[in-house]
Amino acid sequence: MTEPTYVVGHQQPDTDTICSALAYARLKQEQGTAAVAARAGDVNPETEFVLDRWDVDAPELLEDAAGEQLILVDHNEYSQTVTGARDAEVVEIVDHHRIGDVETSSPILFRNEPVGSTATILTQLFDDADETITTQTAGLLLSGLLSDTVVLRSPTTTERDRTVAARLAEIADVDYESYGKELLMHKSKIGEKSPREMVLSDFKEFQFDSRKVGIGQIETVEPSVVLDQRDAVLEAMEEIATERDYAVFLLLVTDLLEEDSTALVAGPEIATVEDGLDTMFSDREAFLPGVMSRKKQVVPPLEDAFY
């Protein structure tokens, strides 16, 4: 039997990561690759809603990727990959983030584009390959796209995302505005989590120079649910920063309706964050008007400040 190639997204998988793994595994299968959709962690409530809505099983949990062949989707840095990825062979990458630290020995397909979601690029890859996008696949891709772009409201949204969303919505036979609002509702279901679960639910770790920096984000229509527990949340963040030796743990509480964020911060290097984001923290809290995108509005200036 042929060894499978796992199509896998980042840790703390979000809807774009899960739906991209599922959709790209389908495309690769159509093209004759023994591809298997995989995931690096638990499926979040928003994604559960999506899988249920389109009647698709969750990708298989890949606990250790060592020795496997991997296609990375929706990320391209080791600090965000599945366990064992450094000892795996990366055979392809499709992503829409900054260029990270994955190197390969052989030439591979690496398609990274500055668009709103990995799903947007995958739609193009189906078209390039002249493969039909089924209703179900369109539903998955649309969900990834709408989730990552906050229903086309995030500043990462491009014209191409809009065009692709309209086309996918037609194939999937849904109104993307109302379907998108349903998605956001499920993204917001954070009330029942512990502060620690909450701050780690959408979390990424970065290596900036010699320092490790953690950046979490909670996208919600009710920021007060988080901010009302401010002290407990900050305590959880401080604990995690100490355990993992972070220079900084930054949490963005993003108000999806007002399109801004409140930042909370823990760890020793707060001044560097103030410098990078051009803001001042008062009692470890700062308001960031217009900030919705970790990737586009927070990571680049922070990286600059740390180097």
Add this chain to the structure above:
Amino acid sequence: MTEPTYVVGHQQPDTDTICSALAYARLKQEQGTAAVAARAGDVNPETEFVLDRWDVDAPELLEDAAGEQLILVDHNEYSQTVTGARDAEVVEIVDHHRIGDVETSSPILFRNEPVGSTATILTQLFDDADETITTQTAGLLLSGLLSDTVVLRSPTTTERDRTVAARLAEIADVDYESYGKELLMHKSKIGEKSPREMVLSDFKEFQFDSRKVGIGQIETVEPSVVLDQRDAVLEAMEEIATERDYAVFLLLVTDLLEEDSTALVAGPEIATVEDGLDTMFSDREAFLPGVMSRKKQVVPPLEDAFY
């Protein structure tokens, strides 16, 4: 005035690098970017023939890229970039090599595909953008493609390269077999060079773990011109390896007609090369049957052996 964006290939530029810089700068200009084709070093005799044949000026020499905006073509690692690239902003990459060490703060277009030349990918980008490929641009792209694939004979050649070559040849109005042979003739004009110039004329440096490794290649229809000067060539290689602190300096003398290579080696870590290439050097020389591609047949196993 808008700051220009330089489109630049690797050091020791070859025909694919120069023609890709020229062609992609044209495409970006059509799309409204203030793009300027640039080069990181001297144009080789083969490329001079190409520029003359298609009546195109050589790209501008970029001596120091610090502070500039760069589009990297035909390479994606710092050890091969123009001086100052680490202090420049890389805004796009189009390449067909292994994934190297370039990282960015923001999401960018990075289009790397395992095909025979960067020119092959650029032809696709013209099509994707619905931009016409002029006779002159087709001549440049075809030259890059035929040079890198040794007129479609190299093992890096894919079906797509063949299709694209046929199409470009039609637009450029040449027979690609006979035009390709003219190219190879110029690639082979190495007789008048000093041994040092010869071994450095198509040369790449790699960082494998903590060791620096240099790999040169001379592609020729007359390998005897090089091998008859074996001792002088080895002396030049030993000199360079010492100056630059290389673990190994490997030179591939590739016979374009027989489609094999003779390897010469200098530096202290010869045993690692023997291990990687599964060969034995006798008096610092080894015959490598079927080996034509540094990128595909030599770099990956060497990298494995050094880690």
